Amino acid sequence: MKLVKFFFFISLFFYSVFSYALSADDFFDQSMGDFQEELELAKEEGKKGILLFFELDECPFCHRMKTTILNQPDVIDYFRKHFLIFPVDIEGDVEITDFQGNVTTQKDFAFKQHRVRATPVFAFFDLSGKRIVRYTGATSSKEEFLWLGEYVVSGAYKKTRFSRYKRERRKSAR
Numbered sequence: 001m002k003l004v005k006f007f008f009f010i011s012l013f014f015y016s017v018f019s020y021a022l023s024a025d026d027f028f029d030q031s032m033g034d035f036q037e038e039l040e041l042a043k044e045e046g047k048k049g050i051l052l053f054f055e056l057d058e059c060p061f062c063h064r065m066k067t068t069i070l071n072q073p074d075v076i077d078y079f080r081k082h083f084l085i086f087p088v089d090i091e092g093d094v095e096i097t098d099f100q101g102n103v104t105t106q107k108d109f110a111f112k113q114h115r116v117r118a119t120p121v122f123a124f125f126d127l128s129g130k131r132i133v134r135y136t137g138a139t140s141s142k143e144e145f146l147w148l149g150e151y152v153v154s155g156a157y158k159k160t161r162f163s164r165y166k167r168e169r170r171k172s173a174r
């Protein structure tokens with residue numbers, strides 16, 4: 001009987017540990033809709049900057065990123081440590097305040113200010129609101145997405161293109 005109880009509790013433990021799944025919602029911070037204010041918060045929290053995820057509801061590549069990469073615990077931990085992260089719907093009519101304090105809609109912010117034509121787009125902004133890195137499309141793997149984050153955090157973007165940085169990382173990983 002003790003053995004049955006033991007296996008029951010062990011099974012319950014493993015079920016609770018391995019059945020907990022994170023969603024991409026855990027990747028994003030709650031936005032106030034004011035990116036100028038978000039910059040101040042990022043500074044206060046000691047972040048490297050802000051990451052915006054420009055997306056479209058019907059975008060299969062956005063969906064793939066959300067269900068295979070942005071929901072991974074190590075990805076969430078790394079990016080949340082270094083950035084405030086917000087989604088932007090490129091067709092959204094929701095009013096936001098941009099980094100310069102201007103009121104606009106999400107779609108105008110995406111299309112007119114940042115020329116987003118395809119999704120997903122990952123746009124990294126420094127603490128002054130200047131875009132420092134833009135990556136269009138889904139990454140091929142979780143590893144590549146983490147490298148993109150490291151590329152920004154380390155400041156490698158100041159010296160080299162991401163394609164070269166990625167190639168060097170692949171060589172060193174062998």
